[in-house]
């Protein structure tokens with residue numbers, strides 16, 4: 001049995017953040033899984049002139065430059081390559097890895113040993129069947145923190161790992177964890193994100209008759225068929241920006257003639273600067289003739305998977321109730337047979353807390369717009385989108401852009417008036433949402449609708465609506481609306497804080513996963529690689545350590561020989577490698593004839609050097 005030891009063989013399968021030292025370091029007991037002998041007279045680990053090199057992989061070609069190797073005697077089964085005052089004695093039928101917390105120890109799959117190396121001037125001593133080799137010329141070595149490799153970065157011994165695992169992982173981890181949810185995001189969140197990506201990236205098949213490109217955008221697909229209900233006619237597309245590859249939402253105004261580009265651009269610039277979490281941001285505006293007319297294109301951020309409030313809460317029905325003409329037109333009376341039919345078709349009335357959840361977001365967006373001295377002017381269920389969590393005013397600024405008067409010096413001179421209109425429109429929208437009926441806001445039905453609301457909802461809601469619909473209201477949302485929302489605001493903040501905590505938690509996991517992916521990428525590029533026609537490149541020098549480390553990571557087996565699959569083993573080991581800790585790891589060749597002990601810091605150095613070599617060859 002050969003040992004390559006740079007120090008204590010004390011591989012432990014510490015779970016993240018926990019150092020688990022299963023063995024007594026001073027012990028030299030044949031019954032112990034691994035025995036350690038402190039040999040204070042052992043000097044540095046001397047490269048034994050690489051004599052007698054065999055056909056085995058030239059393990060020492062680079063590593064031995066700085067690693068002291070003491071050859072073993074051929075007469076003894078054990079050869080120890082010791083660099084520190086500790087050596088390691090393997091015991092037959094024992095695995096040399098620290099027990100995992102659940103007492104199931106992995107073994108390394110057999111792998112060929114490094115070559116036999118003999119050297120003169122080496123003193124050997126057999127203790128309990130293990131042969132130790134000491135260089136007699138060297139002064140006695142003490143177990144020091146001296147790095148064994150020429151490190152291009154300083155290694156500072158760490159009291160713990162640089163990596164600090166999220167607390168819940170450290171606390172909740174089960175002894176043998178196959179629970180991927182501890183390390184990866186929950187399935188439902190993953191599915192939501194995947195779905196969003198899919199919606200963002202898929203190209204509709206019915207886009208063949210659309211232009212291939214407009215301005216800097218390509219891959220157009222329809223988000224909604226052309227609407228002739230608005231003047232000018234409009235169409236909404238999803239498109240990809242040519243240089244960034246990002247997707248955007250393009251709103252096309254058909255046959256639109258601009259009277260004064262300069263003045264219109266003033267308005268555009270103001271809206272481009274406006275950004276709010278409850279508003280879709282306007283990115284740019286341009287004209288195009290690719291559709292065969294003079295079209296004006298407004299480019300907005302795309303919020304994939306969004307639906308309008310109209311489609312979410314006022315589901316169009318086959319008989320046309322609810323969506324005929326303007327969103328707020330129609331002739332159903334709140335308590336008429338027709339209106340009852342419509343409410344049934346649109347679903348049951350909303351829970352009050354859901355309604356307040358919507359109101360808070362609507363007023364939040366509106367407050368942002370008004371504080372920027374702008375007005376929304378499109379508080380309509382078709383112009384508010386909902387992505388499952390967030391409400392946003394879509395197509396903000398559109399009305400200012402298409403209705404600006406070139407004869408007016410200040411394009412925003414009517415903003416106060418429009419802000420009042422916004423509040424009235426907000427009142428109507430709340431009525432429609434509460435009654436789940438678009439016609440409920442008609443002048444002759446509004447009183448009935450408010451009666452209905454006062455029967456089903458709190459007086460706060462009714463008061464808010466009557467305030468918003470009254471002609472003499474303050475224009476400030478903060479002064480006028482906020483006090484009526486009252487304590488519900490805190491509930492909303494709590495909800496958002498919880499969401500934010502949950503997301504941060506997920507981010508923490510993914511941050512670690514991203515870090516480990518980079519390491520795996522590097523390892524994968526090095527392991528098994530042939531470089532510059534050198535078929536043994538990945539088997540020699542520093543790369544040999546990485547090969548054994550890869551085996552230790554992924555190919556460990558339990559006592560009964562079955563694969564040892566434990567996320568925590570792989571993740572905590574990779575984290576130690578990433579941190580370059582001074583903890584030692586014990587690696588074993590596949591034929592179980594060689595054991596190599598080195599610190600994670602040294603392993604990290606091996607990885608850095610091998611990958612640098614690859615990168616250099618790539619230039």
Ligand SMILES: Nc1ncnc2c1ncn2[C@@H]1O[C@H](COP(=O)(O)OP(=O)(O)OP(=O)(O)O)[C@@H](O)[C@H]1O
Nearest residue numbers: 223224227236249280301302303306307308382394
């Ligand atoms: N920024 C956006 N990101 C993603 N989807 C959006 C965005 N803005 C709007 N949409 C979606 O685009 C679709 C079309 O919106 P649009 O306003 O054209 O609807 P509409 O009901 O046809 O209104 P109009 O009659 O005014 O055209 C809707 O399904 C809406 O959810």
